[in-house]
Amino acid sequence: MILRLTRLLLLVLTLALPGLALAQTSDPLDYDSWDRLATRAEEMVQADSAPQAAFDSIRNSLTDWRTKFQEAESTNATQISTVKAQIEALGPAPKEGETEDQAIADRRKALTEQLAQLQAPGIRATEAASRADSIIANIDKLLRSRQTDKLMRLTPSPLNPINWPAGVKVLSGLGGALATEMSGQLEKPDPYATARERAPVIVALLLVALLLVARGRLWIMRLADLLEKRLAWRAQRVIDFIVSFGQIMLPIIGVALLVTALIQTALFGARWTEFLMAIGVVLSAFFAAIWLAGRVFPRTDRQSAPFTLQPERRREGRFLTVSLAILAAVQGPFGDWVVQRGEAVLDTGASTSEAVDSVGKLLDAGFGVLAFPLQVLAAILLFRFGQLLRRHLRNETSASAESAFRDRLVGLMGNALIAISVIAPILGAIGYVNAANALIWPTIMTLGLIALVLVLHLFFTDLYVFVTRRDDEGRDSLIPTLIGFLLSIASLPFAALIWGARPADLLEMWTRFRNGISVGGITISPGIFLTFAIIFVIGLMATRLVQGALKTSLLPKTKIDKGGQNAIISGVGYIGIFLAAVVAISSAGIDLSSLAIVAGALSVGVGFGLQTIVQNFVSGIILLIERPISEGDWIEVGGQMGVVKAISVRSTRIETFDRTEVIVPNADLIAGQVTNWTRGNLTGRLILPVGVAYGTDTRKVEEILLDIAKNQSLVMMNPEPTVIFNGFGADSLDFEVRVILSDVNFIMRVKSEMNHEINQRFTEAGIEIPFAQRDVWLRNPEVLQGVQPKPAVEADTTPHPVTREDLGTPQPGEGMEGIERQDGGSDGGDR
Template sequence: MILRLARLFLLIFALALPGLALAQSEPALDYTAWEKVASQAETMTEAGDATQAAFDDIRQKIADWRAKFKGAEDTNSSQISTVKAQIDALGPPPQDGKTEDKAIAQRRKELNDQLAQLQAPAIRATEAASRADAIIANIDKLLRGRQTDKLLRLTPSPLNPINWPEGIKVASGLGGALSSEVAGQLSGKDPYASMRDNAPVIVGLFLVALMLLARGPHWMERLADALEQRLAVRAGRVIDAIVSLGQMLLPLAGVGLLLTALYQTALVGPLGRELLGVIGGVVSLLIVGTWLAGRVFPKNERQQAPFNLMAERRREGRFLTIALSLLVAIQGPLGNWVVKRGESVLEAGVKTADAATAAGHTLDAGFGVLAFPLQVLAGILLFRLGQLLRRHLRNESCDSEESAFRDRLVGGTGNAVIAVAVIAPLLGGIGYVNAANALLWPTAMTLGLIALVLVIHQFLTDFYVLVTQREDEGRESLVPVLIGFVLGVAALPVAALIWGARPADLRELWNTFRSGMSVGGVQISPGVFLTFAIIFVLGLMVTRLVQGALKTSLLPKTRIDKGGQNAIISGIGYLGIFLAAVIAISSAGIDLSSLAIVAGALSVGVGFGLQTIVQNFVSGIILLIERPISEGDWIEVGGQMGIVKAISVRSTRIETFDRTEVIIPNADLIAGQVTNWTRGNVTGRLILPVGVAYGTDTRKVEKILHEVAQNQSLVMMNPEPAVIFTGFGADSLDFEVRVILSDVNFILRVKSEMNHEINQRFAEEGIEIPFAQRDLWLRNPEVLQGRGARPAQPAASEEPPEEPAHRVTRADLGRPQPGEGMEEVENQEDGDGGDR
């Protein structure tokens, strides 16, 4: 009974499961609330008078809604795929003028209605996401326009003495607000009660803070010196970099303790606490800049400096970096606080339109007067820093292409810094204070970012060298280059923020990057690419494991020859790569059907351009299947002879007997004539020509040659060696020794041994090996007669007498005498007159 009830329950649950999945798959999106937020954002964008904070807030709300809509675009995706498959199973719909069975038509209508119902939530979410994209784009466009207007706004020139009192007015307004707040704090009933109650804590924190600020860097430096004496050079650099962090962290901790002690006194109000926090930020940035200056321009030779500078120049670089860090800190945290509080102080007394206009003029002129001296000082420091970078180029020797490229980057950076150092103060003096600030201070902070990247890269490189125990080789290897590339990519968002990009812009860029781009109807995103890469690599690893198992364990135990084993292993490799690619594409959800038309159009052009590669590829497949040649074969093709070392899908690599490698396209092996000396077996025939002088006993020669051939260990006796008397040559009686070698790879060695033994046996038997005979016919034989005077020359009008040709043998010539010459010597061989 219980079993029946369980089966009934499972049946009811299975029938209700599709409906539950359909009901739960649709996300609960409140489109009424969305419509309200979207309408509010569109109204604000059209008006364009809201503050940036308001726009940022409404933009974030729209971005949150868009994320929900993006997630709802895949609603009912599995059910939609099922219904589409059912519709496809019904076959194509009837064409115009034709009908189909009523049951099929009714079922097709039901499935189409169900499909439309399933697709409705995703379509609505897609529409809402498109509307959200448009609203966000309009808000970003409006805010970027405001930034541009602010940069190009011309304020009163700080060089005009008329505007100097405005700067004093802004500073005095802030000073008055602070003094009023402190006076209010001190006018209380017992303002020092909190200080008395917390006196031990305040004094303790104050003393510890002063100790960390004053002695912390010195302690870390002594620790680094002590560790350097006990560690190797590679380990010393890593430990020095780690210990140097203490030179920064201990003073930062001291600043934090000092601020905590001042807060415990309760003598300052909210404005004073803000100012103390700002001052703490300024001091912290100064400490970080000091540490960074010590790492980029080191005091000692213990650490490797990024720039090639002398000791005095490095000292100047440290001073410039510390001073520039102080100016950046003053302009950054302190400057922003002055602007913010100055506006609130001046706007507090605004009650009429004229007062508002006057307050605006005071703010523009006063802030310009206060900012211009900082701009001039920063310009001077940047100018000198750019000159130091250019001096590095004069001290550096470009011994490689990599160092030359790096030096070009350093030189370009130095030139850009010098240009900014000159242009920015000029803009500030004219009145474009905002543009000068937007150009000058981001440049200084970008230099600090670059310095930080260099320091981190140097530390990671030293750590890699320490782990791998490779000094110069490790520093020039691929890993440090990849580390630098990753650090550079990671620094790009920070650089974008430095140069005025809003965090919302970076988030928008990241969302766009995550969603990917459409290529031919296929959506390519980082997730899709990562899925494809992981599955393809796993498939490739499995293929390599199968190949290794076959090569080392299974195939050697079979009777398949070496060439067949290599063909099987190569075929499994190509099949595995193909299957891995197909499975990876399917798992990543890439639909290649939309690329079929593009691929068909490109195939024609690619076919013409790659026909040679395709021909070689097909030839390689044929070589692997038919195996007319295999690895280890001795072949001769196209005038090249050697041992086959590897057969790939495009070419075959052979090693000649000169130990050189020749790459032969596979098409030449299929279409051309190939001689395989060792295919099937290594036996081969050697034909050795031998010549003896005329008059020699030919039977005796035949016997000697036969004995010489039989004495060679590699000469096979079945078939037995043969000695052939081939004929009567121009200079000799010609014989041939024809033998079959058991291993044709030693043909040259056997030929050499046989020649040695033939020469020895002929010498013992007194058989002469002739050399070529020549007859010389001279047109003027009189030169060989005595040393008397040459015959008189005939007159010009007389015909020269005919001189009979004289035949002179080799013995008649002798050695020519000095001063005697031979003219028009004709070289003629007995017989056919050929030259050998």
């Protein structure tokens, strides 16, 4: 019964699987809707007449569709891989003119058709994603072109007095619109009804807001002073920074409550509400700038400061920072409100195209006249700020390469600010008001971003010093430098937004980065890289754990010597790293087959440019496997003698007996001649030459030397020490003492002790140790005595020795031409 049920179940599954496969190949995406959207987007790009808001809306829709298509590209991935494996199992397809078994051919055809059916949804999704990519790229290109045209548009010059009434008209139009709106609100039957109903809430909000705005910063400063007196010096800077955030938050909260209280009165219309919110933004920027200026240009020397300036210059820096922030806020949200509402006010009543053109020219002239004074004032402040940065260079002394590089950046930034402060007003005066705005205001906001990064870097550095309990040298360590680098990287998207990049551009860049970058036919995405890094690190940690277990637990209990243990541990490390890399590559799905050509080129480079490194690497592996030398061996190679301290895959480190380290390439140890004094055992022979004067009893000398050798504790008695009478030398009778030491590492100490004993025993026995002597004969001694030579017939030409007293003192200019040296040996007596 069970067998029948099993067969029935297998039959049902067999009939259902094809239906399931076909169901999986069905396409869940509505391609008809996609085609309509894509066609409409292409028509919009072709017409180039829709506003930017319409392009942004349809671009968002295209991005959503592209995400769906990219997810659909992996449809039926499991079935596709299974069918491909089945096709490969059938063997290679027959070449042209060849045939194969009909059953295999039919099966190959069926699997090929099934594979095409499974791949169809993914191929269609890939095609649709490519189309979406193309349309999105065209939209971005069109919007960037519009932005460029706007920047390069020439408007009426604000220096021309003819255009000044336009600015007055824009301001009067805005003022009139606000007055009209307020009048309309006050003309209602009971305009204060809502204010009376919400009076308790409004009064409470106003009181709290005024209290926070007026006294909030003072409270925070007193709290910081109180905490600073009770905390350790390492924690003072950290707590001071954290508490100082209240200098921003409390006043900004007060401004928000103030604006909210005014709006709750219901006395203000839409234009007044926008106007009040713009004023709130300006006030918030004012308080934020005060805090930021106080951190960059501190009032006291107890706070860390990024710039080296005198107190009066720091005061000027705070004033410039706050002033630039206020101007940027006025030009930013407040200026945008003026532009939008000004267009709405002036466009009222313009029905014909000529009237619209006239209003457009009036707007350009009016906004140029209003923006130019702000540009000039901001340029003056930027010029002073650039000079302030240059003054920092004069006060700073670069003590390191890092500080010198930072000072060069500060100098370049100061020069750039001065140049921008000159160029921007000129552009605005000519009529390129948009270009001047796009140059000067992003510069001010970039300065604020840089200041914020510097302040955060100082805070995290102080936090690192506090957590690690390190002194100020911890500020120059690696971790604070990495923190500064990460903060700089994180600020790049904000800098791009400041300089005109759209959020959609950044999202597009992130999407492309997330999808991966193609390098040599390999797609590397953050997910692939993260998978590779995690698995490789896990493999590396496992390898280190195995090495540690072998080094501390297993290998010390074996009879393998230290060199062999090190070789095993190193081999396990290399094998583990290789396996970790292979497993990580396979798990990440990286196909290295496409890099075959690159690998071939690298092999050629290895064969020519890296052959020395590869030779040393292979030699290091041979040293670790064959172990002709080990750590602790006393070796001599290339004229260098010392103890092996470490063997790596590229070189071997030797410590000489004068405590200097010599790095020897492994190839020299394999190809050259190496003397290993302690490889097989520690025994070694010492040969000590000894010479005695002629006439000495040689048997007595032999007896004394043999007795001295046997009395040394490190001299082995098997084989016994021997004394050899080598022969008759030029100056002495030559002997050799030959002994075998149990530990050759003490050869110099034994040699020294034996020399001491020989000298003492020879002195007691009256045996002389000869030494080479020299006799000086003067052929004409009278030249050195300063006397006239005798006549030739009476001159005594027989050489005879003279003493130092006979020489006298040579006169200036008199040489030593008559001196002749004659070497003579010693026969044991004095001369």
